Amino acid sequence: MKTRNNSLWLTIEQIVPWLVLAILLTYSYAKFFRHSYGFRVEVPTGLVMAVFEPQSEPTLKENDRIIQVGSVLLKDFRSDLGMPFFEGYKPGDNVPIKIERGGQTINISWKYPNFSRAEFFDQLNSEWFIAYFFWLAGVLTILLVRPKDESWLLMSLFNFLTATWVISGSGLSAYHIWYSAVVLRVALWLCVPVYLHLHWVFPRPLGKLPPLLVWIVYGVAVCFAAAQGLRLLPGGLYSLAFLIAVGGSLILLLIHMWRQPSIRRDFRLPLIVLMLAVAPGLVWVIVGNIIAVPFWYGSVGLLSLSLLPLTYLYIAFRRRLGTLEMRVNRFFTIYLFVILLGIIFLPFIAFLNQAVEFPGEALTISGISALLTAVAFIWGYSPFERLIDHRILGIPLTSKRLLETYSAHITTSLSLPDLIRVLQEEVFPSLLIRQFAFLQYDQGSLNVLSTFGLGEESLPKKQDLPDLIAQSSLYRSPDLLTGDQSYSWIRLILPLKLGDQLIGFWLLGRRDPDDLYSQQERPILSSLANLTAIALSNILQTQRLKSMYETNIKRYEQEKLRVAHDLHDSILNEMAALLIGGDAPVLPANFQQAYDALTERLREIVNDLRPPMLGFGLKLALEDFAENLMERKPDSVEIVADIQADGEWRYPDAVENNLYRIVQEACENSLRYAHAKRIMILGRLSEKEINIRVDDDGIGLNPEISLKPNDLLSNKHFGLVGMLERASLIGTEISINSKPNEGTQIQSIWKSKESI
Numbered sequence: 147m148k149t150r151n152n153s154l155w156l157t158i159e160q161i162v163p164w165l166v167l168a169i170l171l172t173y174s175y176a177k178f179f180r181h182s183y184g185f186r187v188e189v190p191t192g193l194v195m196a197v198f199e200p201q202s203e204p205t206l207k208e209n210d211r212i213i214q215v216g217s218v219l220l221k222d223f224r225s226d227l228g229m230p231f232f233e234g235y236k237p238g239d240n241v242p243i244k245i246e247r248g249g250q251t252i253n254i255s256w257k258y259p260n261f262s263r264a265e266f267f268d269q270l271n272s273e274w275f276i277a278y279f280f281w282l283a284g285v286l287t288i289l290l291v292r293p294k295d296e297s298w299l300l301m302s303l304f305n306f307l308t309a310t311w312v313i314s315g316s317g318l319s320a321y322h323i324w325y326s327a328v329v330l331r332v333a334l335w336l337c338v339p340v341y342l343h344l345h346w347v348f349p350r351p352l353g354k355l356p357p358l359l360v361w362i363v364y365g366v367a368v369c370f371a372a373a374q375g376l377r378l379l380p381g382g383l384y385s386l387a388f389l390i391a392v393g394g395s396l397i398l399l400l401i402h403m404w405r406q407p408s409i410r411r412d413f414r415l416p417l418i419v420l421m422l423a424v425a426p427g428l429v430w431v432i433v434g435n436i437i438a439v440p441f442w443y444g445s446v447g448l449l450s451l452s453l454l455p456l457t458y459l460y461i462a463f464r465r466r467l468g469t470l471e472m473r474v475n476r477f478f479t480i481y482l483f484v485i486l487l488g489i490i491f492l493p494f495i496a497f498l499n500q501a502v503e504f505p506g507e508a509l510t511i512s513g514i515s516a517l518l519t520a521v522a523f524i525w526g527y528s529p530f531e532r533l534i535d536h537r538i539l540g541i542p543l544t545s546k547r548l549l550e551t552y553s554a555h556i557t558t559s560l561s562l563p564d565l566i567r568v569l570q571e572e573v574f575p576s577l578l579i580r581q582f583a584f585l586q587y588d589q590g591s592l593n594v595l596s597t598f599g600l601g602e603e604s605l606p607k608k609q610d611l612p613d614l615i616a617q618s619s620l621y622r623s624p625d626l627l628t629g630d631q632s633y634s635w636i637r638l639i640l641p642l643k644l645g646d647q648l649i650g651f652w653l654l655g656r657r658d659p660d661d662l663y664s665q666q667e668r669p670i671l672s673s674l675a676n677l678t679a680i681a682l683s684n685i686l687q688t689q690r691l692k693s694m695y696e697t698n699i700k701r702y703e704q705e706k707l708r709v710a711h712d713l714h715d716s717i718l719n720e721m722a723a724l725l726i727g728g729d730a731p732v733l734p735a736n737f738q739q740a741y742d743a744l745t746e747r748l749r750e751i752v753n754d755l756r757p758p759m760l761g762f763g764l765k766l767a768l769e770d771f772a773e774n775l776m777e778r779k780p781d782s783v784e785i786v787a788d789i790q791a792d793g794e795w796r797y798p799d800a801v802e803n804n805l806y807r808i809v810q811e812a813c814e815n816s817l818r819y820a821h822a823k824r825i826m827i828l829g830r831l832s833e834k835e836i837n838i839r840v841d842d843d844g845i846g847l848n849p850e851i852s853l854k855p856n857d858l859l860s861n862k863h864f865g866l867v868g869m870l871e872r873a874s875l876i877g878t879e880i881s882i883n884s885k886p887n888e889g890t891q892i893q894s895i896w897k898s899k900e901s902i
Contacts, residue, residue, distance in 0.1 A: 158288070158299060158302050158303070159288050159294075162284075162302070162303075162306055163281070163284060163285050163288065163306070166281055166284070166306045166309055166310060167281060169310055169313065169314075169329070170277055170278060170281060170309060170310075170313050172324070173274075173313045173314055173316075173318055173323075173324070173326060174274065174313065176318060176323050176324050176326070177269050177274055177316065177317060177318055177323075178266055178269055178270075179261065180323055180324070181265070181269060181317070181318070181321065181323060182237065182259055182260060182261050182262050182265055183231065183232065183258075183259070183265070183321075184197070184198050184199035184201075184206075184256070184257075184258075184259040184262060184265065185197045185198060185199070185206050186198075186265075186268065187212055189220075189223075189224065189320040189321070190224070191211065192211045192212040192213065192220045192246075193209065193210075193211055193212075194206055194207065194208055194209060194210040194211070194212065194245075195208065196208060196268065198259075198262050198264040198265040198268065199257075199259045199262055199264075199265075201256065201257055204252060204254045205254060205256070206243070206245065206254065206256060207247070209247075210245045210246070210247050211245060211246040211247070212243060212244075212245055212246075213244040213245060213246055213251065214243065214244040215231060215232060215241060215243050216232065216233060216234065216235060216241050216242060216243075217233070217234075218231065218233055223322070224381070225381065226322075226377075227322060227325075227327040227328050227331070227377055227381050228322065228325060228328065228377065229322055230321075230322055230323070231321045231322065231323075232258060235258050236258065237258050237259060237260045238257070238258060238260070239257075239258045240255045240256070240257055240258070241255070241256045241257075241258050242254075242255055242256075243255075243256045269317060272316050272317055273312065273316050274312070274313060274316035274317070276312055276454075276455075277308075277309040277310075277312040277313035277316070278309070279454075279455045279456060280305045280306070280308045280309035280312060280455040281305065281306065281309040282455075282456070283305040283455040283456055283458070283459045284301075284302050284304075284305030284306045284309065286456075286459060287301045287302045287305060287459060288302055296347060297344075297347055297348065300340060300343055300344040300347065300348075301344060301348075301459065303340045303344075304337075304340055304341065304344050305455060305459070307333050307336055307337045307340060308337070308455070310329065310333040311329075311330050311333035311334050311337065314326040314327075314329040314330040314333065315330045327381070328374070328375055328377070330384065331371075331374040331375070331381070331383075331384035331387075332371045332372075332374055332375045334384045334387040334388050334391065335367055335368075335370045335371035335374055335384070335387045336367060336368070336371050337387065337388075337391045338363075338367045338370075338387050338390050338391045338394075339360075339363045339364045339367045341391040341392070341394065341395045342363070342390075342391070342394045342395065342398065343355075343360065343363075344395075345394070345395040345398035345399055345402075346398060348402075349402065350402070350406060352398070352401060352402065352405065370387070418482065457478070460474060460478065475534075475535070478534070479530070479531050479534045479535075480527075482530075482534065483523075483526075483527055483530050483531075486530075487519060487522055491515065491518055491519070491522075495514075495515055498514070548573065548576055548577070548670070548674070549670065549673055549674065549677075551572070552568070552572075552573055552674060552677060553677060555568045555572070556568065556677055556678070556680075556681040561685060562595065562682075562685050562689075565678070565681055565682065565685060566584065566595065566596040569582075569584065569596065569678070570596065570598060573674065574598065577657070577667075577671075578657055578658040579654055579655075579656075579657045580598070580599050580655070580656045580657060580658060581598065581599040581600055581635060581654070581655030581656040581657075582596075582597070582598050582599070582600075582652065582653060582654050582655060583596070583597045583598075583600055583604075583605055583651075583652075583653040583655075584596040584597070584650070584651075584652060584653075585605075585606075585650055585651045585653065586649065586650045586682070586686075587611075587642075587648050587649055587650050587651065588649075590608070590611070591608055592606065592607070592608055592611065592651075595650070599655070599656065600635070600655070604633065604635060605653075606633055606653070610633070614639055614651055614653075615641070615648075617639050618639050618640065618641045618651075619638075619639070619640060619641070619668070619672065620638075620639070621637065621638055621663050621668070622636055622637050622638065622639075633653075635655040635656065636653050636654070636655055637654055637655055637656070637657065637663055638652075638653075638654040638663045638668070638671070639651060639652070639653055639654075640652040640654065640671060640672060640675040641675070642675055642676075642678055642679035642682060643676070643679055644679050644680065644683045649679055649682060649683055649686075650678075650679065650682060652671075652675050652678070654671070759771075760802055760803065760806060763794060763795070763796055763802075764797065764802045764805060764806065764831065764836070765789045765791045765829070765831055767802070767806055768787060768789050768806065768809060768827060768829060768838075769787050769789055771787075771806070771809065771810065771813075771827075772785050772786070772787035772827050773787075775813060775817075775825075779817065782823075783817065783822060783823055783824065783825060784823065784824045784825070785813075785824075785825045785826075785827070786824070786825070786826045786827070787826075787827040788826070788827070788828050788829070789827070789828075789829040789830075789831065790829065790830045790831065791830075791831040791832075792831070792832055792833075793832075793833065795831055795832070795833055797836065797896075797898075798876075800875070800876055801836070801876050801878075801896060804872040804873070804875060804876050804878075805836060805838060805876070805878070805894060805896065807868075807872055808838075808869045808872055808873065808878075808880070808892075808894055809827060809838060809840055809894075811865045811868055811869050812840040812869065812892045813825055813827070813840060814865065815865050815866070815890075816840070816842035816844055816890070819844075820842055820844025820845050820846065820889075820890060821844055821845060822842035822843055822844035822889070823843055823844075824842065824843045825840065825841070825842045826839075826840070826841040826842075827839075827840055828840075828841065833898075834897060834898045835895070835896065835897050835898070836894075836895070836896040837893070837894075837895050838893070838894050839891060839892065839893040839894075840891070840892045840893075841889065841890075841891050842889050842890055843889045844889055844890060845886065845887055846884040846885050846886045846887055846888055846889055846890055847882075847884040847886075847890060848886070849885070849886060851863070858870075866882065869892070873894060876896060877896070877897075877899075878894050878895065878896040879894070879895045879896075880892070880893065880894045880895075881893050
């Protein structure tokens with residue numbers, strides 16, 4: 147909405163806060179110093195609820211029913227909002243009062259008392275002070291919320307009008323003190339259009355309201371307020387205004403949550419606050435029915451309600467608080483924690499106060515309370531703060547631990563998807579960043595690695611690279627940008643550099659609450675960008691090395707295939723030709739035996755270089771491998787192969803070849819180093835998954851040896867390293883479990899990308 151600067155805005159900003167404060171102070175004075183009647187009465191019924199100034203008989207008692215005070219009949223008093231309760235009397239005068247007690251009418255003389263401490267504390271234990279919190283919320287709206295638009299105006303009026311009817315209705319209006327009953331009714335009628343209008347546009351407008359309709363609703367409400375002020379309407383009609391204002395606001399909020407699902411998270415905080423605000427009062431009622439509780443416990447229960455207006459302001463303008471949002475978050479967290487402690491500890495303290503009686507009990511109970519509070523803050527506040535941040539405010543990581551946490555995360559982010567996940571799910575949400583792009587700079591081109599809240603058309607192109615470099619680390623204020631500027635969504639451009647080498651960019655856009663990236667926060671963001679640059683560089687280098695290794699493996703396999711073909715098609719064929727040639731020389735008798743052994747060994751080498759059965763599938767290849775291995779060691783080892791398959795499935799060549807080599811290496815290790823007597827090759831093959839396990843009963847691995855690749859290399863376990871590398875190439879999970887003298891189990895699980 148466009149901001150405005152007219153007389154109404156200036157009146158709201160410069161006059162209304164002081165006017166409302168004057169009303170609050172006036173009625174606060176009246177409540178405590180002009181309300182000294184010596185008793186409390188339920189005006190609609192005339193029933194005496196409490197007597198604070200016992201006087202000589204005959205006197206007022208609880209449960210008496212007042213009929214007349216002086217010349218004022220109770221029925222006339224109820225119908226005339228301007229009639230005072232003790233009309234024409236001052237403290238020290240004797241006032242004739244007609245009461246009904248036990249079905250009989252009695253006339254008594256009541257001495258109009260001066261200030262009474264008991265009555266003062268009774269008045270103190272009410273909701274009057276909440277009006278000041280609504281006034282404070284209105285002042286904060288005027289001072290802090292920008293821009294000064296329609297929402298700003300409505301929220302200001304909402305708080306000031308609410309403060310007015312709360313203070314005038316906090317026990318004063320029932321006795322018609324200083325026309326408080328009239329002020330209450332006028333304020334409530336004025337609340338009707340303001341409440342409904344505010345909740346139409348809060349937190350986002352439900353639609354465009356016809357200006358004529360707005361003027362009509364406001365005009366009707368002003369007319370009703372004027373008629374109520376002139377006492378032309380029934381005195382009880384104001385309850386209809388209250389019902390329309392509050393009930394209509396609740397209905398509009400439910401419509402917002404139904405039609406705008408994205409705002410539902412914003413309503414978690416007011417719901418939590420509402421529950422905690424009401425809870426102390428409920429606990430007070432429950433505990434009060436069991437044991438006698440001090441009068442101040444009710445005030446503590448009401449104190450929790452004071453958070454409601456500030457919570458409402460926070461939810462309405464959270465996006466506009468700028469750098470204050472984090473401080474306000476901490477305020478709410480501490481306040482909620484204190485209220486929660488009050489709900490838990492105050493009944494316990496009230497019980498101790500009732501049950502324990504000994505000299506110094508007050509000091510002892512105070513010490514216990516202080517100790518419990520300290521322990522609760524030491525051990526309970528941090529988990530509570532994390533819970534509120536994560537579940538209620540939507541902040542996965544606290545800013546003060548962001549660098550430390552991110553540093554720990556990126557050290558374990560071994561792939562680009564892992565790094566992007568940490569950024570998208572933890573880092574940027576913790577900073578309340580709602581738009582960002584993560585770009586890689588590679589030899590003059592820009593590659594998009596990750597985006598959030600943006601379309602492809604919003605991203606810079608190769609030709610925009612000079613502008614990105616020129617504006618790096620500069621804050622692009624939304625107040626200085628227009629929609630026709632290039633990439634006006636970008637607020638901050640952070641280069642990702644490794645030394646002097648540029649390897650990418652962070653483009654940061656919309657951010658709650660007001661797109662502000664403060665001067666104090668930019669160094670933190672730059673540090674995060676530098677950490678990301680290091681992590682990205684390591685990941686890219688790892689990917690290059692992995693790609694080179696994979697290329698070498700493929701070249702190695704191709705070379706083995708070529709050698710196998712040469713041995714099979716050339717050497718073996720030529721050797722066969724030696725024996726069948728017609729001019730073959732006469733050879734020694736043992737030559738045939740040596741020839742056969744050499745031929746058999748060459749065939750084994752050819753089979754190892756390129757298993758021919760792999761052409762018919764992994765299942766047959768593994769079964770053939772187990773059979774050949776058994777033939778090589780017929781007496782020294784038992785080899786069992788149990789490969790289950792629910793179909794004649796074929797997998798990518800690289801998958802079948804590497805899994806075969808992993809099984810081959812595992813069996814060779816069992817034979818050479820573990821001195822196994824029994825080897826089992828177990829497998830289950832399905833369309834989307836391969837699960838193969840090699841078990842042996844050998845001597846196992848040294849428990850002091852780490853299974854990390856670097857540690858295995860340093861201990862010259864090259865075969866195990868080779869298995870891990872092959873598994874990594876095809877995305878296979880491999881686990882190695884071994885205990886000394888209890889054998890070794892190596893399991894490989896491969897899943898197709900479609901099934902993940």
